[in-house]
Amino acid sequence: MHTVPQKTYRYSPQRERLYQVLSGTDTHPTANWLYDQLKKEFPSLSLGTVYRNLGILIEQGKAKKIDAGSTFDRYEAKTTPHYHLICRTCGKIIDIEENVFPELVDTMRHKTCFDIDGYRIDFFGTCRTCAKKT
Helix, strand or coil: CCCCCCCCCCCCHHHHHHHHHHHCCCCCCCHHHHHHHHCCCCCCCCHHHHHHHHHHHHHCCCCEEECCCCCCCEEECCCCCCEEEEECCCCCEEEECCCCCCCHHHHHHHHHCCCCCCCCEEEEECCHHHHHHC
C-alpha cells in the first residue's frame, strides 16, 4: 500500500477544543453548531476557522464528515468503522456499532483485488419519533 506522508500542523488551542467538543457529543453536529459552542471561549473565532480546522482533523484521521443528504455537512469524531441510520425527516443520525456485514470487506477484497482501508454504509429512513408524528 502506498502511503502519503501526513502534513504536520502547529498546535492550535482552537483546533484542540474543537476536537474535544466534537469528541464529547454523539449528535453529529454541523460546523455552525460547533462554532456556537466555541464562540464564547474564542471571541475572535470565525466560521471559516472552524471549517479549516475540521478539514485538518479529517486529514489527520481524527474526524469524519457525514454526507447525510441535508443542506449542511455533519461531523463526528468516531473514526472506527460503524454504520449510520439517517432520518430523512428530521436529519437525526444514529450510530450502529454492531458489525452487521462482517464478511463484506473480505468479499470485496477477493472479488476486486482492491486494497480496502475503510468503508461507509448509511441507512436512510424515518426515525421512530418522526414516524409517530405522521
